[in-house]
Amino acid sequence: QQQVKQSPQSLIVQKGGISIINCAYENTAFDYFPWYQQFPGKGPALLIAIRPDVSEKKEGRFTISFNKSAKQFSLHIMDSQPGDSATYFCAASRHSGYALNFGKGTSLLVTP
Amino acid sequence: EPEVTQTPSHQVTQMGQEVILRCVPISNHLYFYWYRQILGQKVEFLVSFYNNEISEKSEIFDDQFSVERPDGSNFTLKIRSTKLEDSAMYFCASVAGTNTGELFFGEGSRLTVL
Numbered sequence: 001q002q003q004v005k006q007s008p009q010s011l012i013v014q015k016g017g018i019s020i021i022n023c024a025y026e027n028t029a030f031d032y033f034p035w036y037q038q039f040p041g042k043g044p045a046l047l048i049a050i051r052p053d054v055s056e057k058k059e060g061r062f063t064i065s066f067n068k069s070a071k072q073f074s075l076h077i078m079d080s081q082p083g084d085s086a087t088y089f090c091a092a093s094r095h096s097g098y099a100l101n102f103g104k105g106t107s108l109l110v111t112p
Numbered sequence: 113e114p115e116v117t118q119t120p121s122h123q124v125t126q127m128g129q130e131v132i133l134r135c136v137p138i139s140n141h142l143y144f145y146w147y148r149q150i151l152g153q154k155v156e157f158l159v160s161f162y163n164n165e166i167s168e169k170s171e172i173f174d175d176q177f178s179v180e181r182p183d184g185s186n187f188t189l190k191i192r193s194t195k196l197e198d199s200a201m202y203f204c205a206s207v208a209g210t211n212t213g214e215l216f217f218g219e220g221s222r223l224t225v226l
Contacts, residue, residue: 034215036155043116043203043217044155089155099145099157099168100215 003027004092006103013110019077021106023090026071030092034100035064035075038087047088048075080110114138116218118204124224128193133221135187135204144187145205145215146179148172155203161187194225 006023013019025033034049050057050064050073057064063076077084087107091100117136125131137144146158159169161179178190187206191198201220 041219043205043219045217046214049214091155099160099170100147100155101157102155104154 003030003101004090004103006090006106008106009104010107011109013077013080013108015080015082015110015112017080017110019080019084019108019110020074021088021090021108022072022074023092023103024070024072025092025101027092027094027101028071029094030101032093032095032098033064033066033073034091035062036089036091036102038089038105044089077108080108082110082112084108085110114216116204116206116216118202118218118221120221121219122222122224124226125194127196127225131191131194131198131223133189133191133202133204133223135189135218136185137187137204137206138208138216139185141206141208141216143167143207143209144179144181145207146189147203147205147217148200149203149220150200158189158202191223194223196225199223199225 004025035047036044037047038044048059048062050066052068061078066073087105089105090103093100119134144161147155149155157170159173160167176192180188201222203220204218205215207215
């Protein structure tokens with residue numbers, strides 16, 4: 001049972017464009033939704049996270065949009081840069097300290 | 113900046129052998145985790161550990177796996193009799209508390225079972 005579904009699997013965006021990655025979850029008990037960024041050979045690193053009491057959270061060029069009724073959340077990367085090229089994972093858990101359920105990841109390539 | 117450190121970075125072993133992967137979580141963190149990532153696939157939760165006992169485990173974490181905090185700094189994952197399908201990157205992670213947000217991951221230990 002896949003608790004968090006992520007799309008697209010891969011994404012190519014031109015420098016300066018907007019990258020959008022979508023996730024959907026099934027378990028209504030989830031209340032913590034982080035996004036992780038992973039570069040090759042490295043562990044996942046927290047990028048930004050949201051709780052369901054807000055519909056949007058912005059940190060610099062990164063924004064999470066959250067739709068509780070649809071059980072969906074998405075990551076928007078504004079003004080995408082080649083340095084943003086990485087794999088992005090959405091995740092969900094019952095609490096920030098509980099086991100994270102990861103999506104399958106999106107490989108983002110930002111072309112110069 | 114504090115970090116989670118893992119050793120070894122890469123281990124090659126024969127099927128059926130025992131493997132111990134080691135982790136040093138961030139010093140003031142209280143919750144510890146092991147996740148694994150099979151090449152090209154998603155990160156999967158294995159086990160969480162708090163107050164010297166397992167607090168949660170996944171279906172993957174069967175009797176072949178065990179965890180231990182043998183002293184005040186190390187956190188280990190043991191695989192008793194490795195199988196080919198255990199080949200993966202194993203990530204250790206820690207968090208200060210259940211309501212403090214960021215889970216910090218180590219750089220991983222790549223296990224190759226031949």
